[in-house]
Amino acid sequence: MAHAGDRPDRQPSTGMRHPELLPLFATALAIEVAHLRWVLLTQWRCRRCHVRHLDCECKPAWMKMLL
Ligand SMILES: [Zn+2]
Numbered sequence: 001m002a003h004a005g006d007r008p009d010r011q012p013s014t015g016m017r018h019p020e021l022l023p024l025f026a027t028a029l030a031i032e033v034a035h036l037r038w039v040l041l042t043q044w045r046c047r048r049c050h051v052r053h054l055d056c057e058c059k060p061a062w063m064k065m066l067l
Contacts, residue, residue, distance in 0.1 A: 016022070046056040053059055 041054040042052055044053050045051060046053060046059060048058050049056055053063070
């Protein structure tokens, strides 16, 4: 089994291959979460009052905190 870290043209692997990319991944993840949150708020409708979650007043408290 050959590992990617065994290749001579790469830096030797020390657990994480690209730790410098971690902030980038964190940023991308934060953007993705914000995007999903926005989709959830604007595209989904409340089962009870049938308005978007953005306009809904009856959504549970935990959802208000989350969104
Ligand atoms: Zn509602």
